[in-house]
Amino acid sequence: MIVEKAIKTQPMVIQLGPSHPAMHGTIKIVVELDGEVVTRADVEIGYLHRAFEKHCEEGTYFQAIPYTDRLNYVSPMICNFGYGMGVEKLLGIQVTERCEFIRLIMSEISRVSDHLTSVGASAMELGAMTAFLYMIKAREFFWELIEAACGARVTVAFVRIGGVKADLPEGFGEKARRAISEVRQTLKEVDGLLTKNPIFTDRMQGVGAITTADAVSYGFTGPLLRACGVNYDVRKYQPYHVYDRLNFDVPTGSNGDNYDRYLVRMQEIEQSLRLIEQALAKIPPGPINVDLEGRVMAASEMTDRGKLGDTQGLTDYRAFLSPNLQGMEKSRYQLNNTTDKNVALPPKESVYTSIEGLMNHFKLVMLGHGIRPPQGEVYSAVEGANGEFGFYMVSDGSDRPYRVHVRAPCFPLMAALHRMIEGGMVADIVPTFGSINMIGGELDR
Amino acid sequence: MTAESITIRRLKEAFGSHIRETHAYRGDDTVVIDREALVNVATLLKQDADLEYSFLIDITAVDYLKTDKAPRFEVVYHFFSLPHKQRVRIKVPLAADDLEIDSLVPLWPGANWYEREVYDMFGVRFRGHPNLKRILLYEEFEGHPLRKDYPYNKRQPIVKPGGNI
Amino acid sequence: MGLGNLSIGGMITTRLDKAIGWAQKFSIFQYPFITACCGMEYMAVACSHYDIDRFGAGLPRFSPRQSDVLMVVGTISHKQAPILKKIYDQMCEPKWVVAFGVCTCTGGFYDNYATVQGIDTIIPVDVYIPGCPPRPETVLDGLIKLQKKIAGEAVAPANAGATSTSMDV
Numbered sequence: 001m002i003v004e005k006a007i008k009t010q011p012m013v014i015q016l017g018p019s020h021p022a023m024h025g026t027i028k029i030v031v032e033l034d035g036e037v038v039t040r041a042d043v044e045i046g047y048l049h050r051a052f053e054k055h056c057e058e059g060t061y062f063q064a065i066p067y068t069d070r071l072n073y074v075s076p077m078i079c080n081f082g083y084g085m086g087v088e089k090l091l092g093i094q095v096t097e098r099c100e101f102i103r104l105i106m107s108e109i110s111r112v113s114d115h116l117t118s119v120g121a122s123a124m125e126l127g128a129m130t131a132f133l134y135m136i137k138a139r140e141f142f143w144e145l146i147e148a149a150c151g152a153r154v155t156v157a158f159v160r161i162g163g164v165k166a167d168l169p170e171g172f173g174e175k176a177r178r179a180i181s182e183v184r185q186t187l188k189e190v191d192g193l194l195t196k197n198p199i200f201t202d203r204m205q206g207v208g209a210i211t212t213a214d215a216v217s218y219g220f221t222g223p224l225l226r227a228c229g230v231n232y233d234v235r236k237y238q239p240y241h242v243y244d245r246l247n248f249d250v251p252t253g254s255n256g257d258n259y260d261r262y263l264v265r266m267q268e269i270e271q272s273l274r275l276i277e278q279a280l281a282k283i284p285p286g287p288i289n290v291d292l293e294g295r296v297m298a299a300s301e302m303t304d305r306g307k308l309g310d311t312q313g314l315t316d317y318r319a320f321l322s323p324n325l326q327g328m329e330k331s332r333y334q335l336n337n338t339t340d341k342n343v344a345l346p347p348k349e350s351v352y353t354s355i356e357g358l359m360n361h362f363k364l365v366m367l368g369h370g371i372r373p374p375q376g377e378v379y380s381a382v383e384g385a386n387g388e389f390g391f392y393m394v395s396d397g398s399d400r401p402y403r404v405h406v407r408a409p410c411f412p413l414m415a416a417l418h419r420m421i422e423g424g425m426v427a428d429i430v431p432t433f434g435s436i437n438m439i440g441g442e443l444d445r
Numbered sequence: 446m447t448a449e450s451i452t453i454r455r456l457k458e459a460f461g462s463h464i465r466e467t468h469a470y471r472g473d474d475t476v477v478i479d480r481e482a483l484v485n486v487a488t489l490l491k492q493d494a495d496l497e498y499s500f501l502i503d504i505t506a507v508d509y510l511k512t513d514k515a516p517r518f519e520v521v522y523h524f525f526s527l528p529h530k531q532r533v534r535i536k537v538p539l540a541a542d543d544l545e546i547d548s549l550v551p552l553w554p555g556a557n558w559y560e561r562e563v564y565d566m567f568g569v570r571f572r573g574h575p576n577l578k579r580i581l582l583y584e585e586f587e588g589h590p591l592r593k594d595y596p597y598n599k600r601q602p603i604v605k606p607g608g609n610i
Numbered sequence: 611m612g613l614g615n616l617s618i619g620g621m622i623t624t625r626l627d628k629a630i631g632w633a634q635k636f637s638i639f640q641y642p643f644i645t646a647c648c649g650m651e652y653m654a655v656a657c658s659h660y661d662i663d664r665f666g667a668g669l670p671r672f673s674p675r676q677s678d679v680l681m682v683v684g685t686i687s688h689k690q691a692p693i694l695k696k697i698y699d700q701m702c703e704p705k706w707v708v709a710f711g712v713c714t715c716t717g718g719f720y721d722n723y724a725t726v727q728g729i730d731t732i733i734p735v736d737v738y739i740p741g742c743p744p745r746p747e748t749v750l751d752g753l754i755k756l757q758k759k760i761a762g763e764a765v766a767p768a769n770a771g772a773t774s775t776s777m778d779v
């Protein structure tokens with residue numbers, strides 16, 4: 001009794017961030033504490049505002065693509081495709097079937113790497129360094145796939161309006177299957193480390209919870225909404241790509257707390273892996289190369305021979321350009337890009353060898369020409385790793401977007417962060433923040 | 446144009462005189478309304494049993510300075526209805542000299558940050574907003590960068606440490 | 611540094627500099643100031659595949675007072691700049707700064723109202739690692755350059771002023 005009287009606490013205001021050990025990304029949380037209990041929290045964002053929307057207005061439709069990589073930089077492919085789909089909707093064009101499959105495969109690969117990072121990082125914030133190392137190891141396998149397809153690891157710029165940059169490289173399917181089995185193995189290990197671990201469950205269960213009604217009124221989407229038991233997923237509700245032709249489940253939780261978010265993410269990884277496998281099996285095949293009776297030579301070899309003066313009979317051969325880094329053959333190009341000449345850049349093969357191709361290319365890339373969607377406005381959404389990732393675009397009929405606005409899934413989640421941490425302990429702020437998987441790029445744009 | 450969607454029909458019935466224009470370009474239902482009607486329209490969208498737009502997906506704005514459109518600004522709302530798998534876009538034109546509109550925070554707490562962002566980027570003021578201040582930029586920043594008359598690379602001095610940040 | 615009275619004979623100080631430099635270069639305590647996309651590659655460098663620990667730089671310290679290399683990873687916006695400056699000021703000498711990614715080197719392709727055009731407009735930088743984001747191999751290369759610089763630096767007071775203004779790479 002006496003002791004209770006003696007220890008009196010005063011409300012104390014402390015500031016977490018903007019540069020804080022457990023904040024991957026920079027935000028500031030000003031919390032008012034009563035002892036260790038958070039009584040009031042004020043979240044401030046904007047430290048990574050890089051004027052994405054303004055930049056889009058300044059350049060042409062093509063020039064905005066690299067900026068979209070840097071929105072959600074853990075799963076950049078999804079933002080890429082979201083942007084591409086938005087412009088395609090403005091133009092009213094359809095991409096080819098093989099392209100849809102490629103986009104789907106790459107989206108799911110990105111989603112998995114995003115979830116791996118997010119789960120790993122939130123485990124690390126609870127002290128489970130091992131899980132983090134395992135998850136990043138698994139992510140590296142997928143990044144190798146991404147690199148094989150587009151040449152970059154993080155900032156991919158893989159989408160083209162009306163298609164994708166390149167076809168999947170040879171042997172991609174085999175490689176992907178190997179990577180998937182590696183990831184499955186890692187998931188099993190991490191599952192064993194975390195899911196039933198009392199230290200982990202004690203810190204996660206019942207922490208950072210939000211009611212379903214609150215989640216809806218704040219506009220939650222993605223894993224956080226699904227952890228509350230609402231099965232909203234853009235891939236199911238308004239299917240794009242070819243999601244309606246493949247089988248997958250939308251995992252949901254029931255308590256809306258950190259633990260359910262963790263479970264939802266872990267199950268989603270498995271569903272994404274399923275999707276990749278199905279898509280790899282179903283992707284429509286296409287001719288790989290024109291066969292000139294074996295007279296095809298790698299472009300690099302041809303140049304080497306030429307430089308050495310060994311030009312005898314060289315003109316009988318045709319240079320083989322790899323579909324990814326050096327250019328793309330027509331036969332493959334037409335499989336995964338639209339045939340609409342006003343929109344899609346022509347295959348490199350035509351650009352280098354024919355005047356029509358060159359002019360076509362020129363018309364599309366020169367300032368003042370470019371692609372010109374008709375006047376109008378559209379909203380197009382994809383399911384990003386954190387939820388609905390929407391692009392609202394206005395075209396004034398010129399070659400530059402008049403306005404591009406991004407509906408970032410993190411934004412409403414962060415707006416409700418104070419609801420999730422108020423009333424909890426100060427030590428629970430960090431895991432709750434980790435469960436949101438805030439990505440500065442899409443939050444602050 | 447195909448038949449009007451139920452959303453547009455319902456809104457026309459209820460607010461005929463306040464509806465300036467509707468269209469469904471590329472399949473996106475769009476309704477342009479007077480700003481006086483905004484709160485009532487939003488309430489109807491949220492509560493009507495046939496609509497049930499329980500998600501306020503997004504709020505943004507567009508500055509039409511470089512086109513011949515008048516008035517200059519438009520605030521754009523996107524709603525989503527989970528049970529009906531429907532989306533609708535509500536647009537409210539605003540004149541440059543009277544940039545004020547009712548806040549939707551009483552209906553959707555999630556509107557809070559969206560409205561702050563629109564205020565930060567365009568300078569639109571939301572009546573009844575509990576905490577209308579800059580969100581992405583800092584207090585010392587002058588002007589509203591997403592307006593079309595703000596040059597994209599116009600830099601402002603860096604605030605010294607110890608400033609109000 | 612308190613080594614002033616040791617610098618009587620050139621021999622002792624050069625030997626001492628060498629020894630201290632050698633020790634320092636393998637015990638880099640870095641403060642990762644992570645803001646953006648480059649952080650993803652930073653994570654990759656820090657984890658098993660690329661393993662920055664091989665270079666003695668595996669241990670991030672999240673207190674500016676305990677660290678000696680400030681790794682600035684990712685875009686620095688105007689809103690962020692004062693915080694970066696403050697953290698730099700809080701670090702004790704000797705300290706080094708690594709600009710990780712082209713955003714920190716020059717502003718990258720974010721030439722706009724919100725982004726600082728290179729952190730060297732705010733704080734001195736020792737090593738620039740270009741790339742958007744730099745590949746892990748580039749990062750390791752930059753780290754080795756930094757180690758060379760650290761090892762070659764004199765600790766004795768006569769040269770101490772040169773620490774953080776010269777540029778490598």
Ligand code: SF4
Pocket residue numbers: 070155646647648649683684685710711712713714718741742743744
């Ligand atoms: S350099 Fe590139 S990857 Fe790194 S933070 Fe800047 S934009 Fe992002």
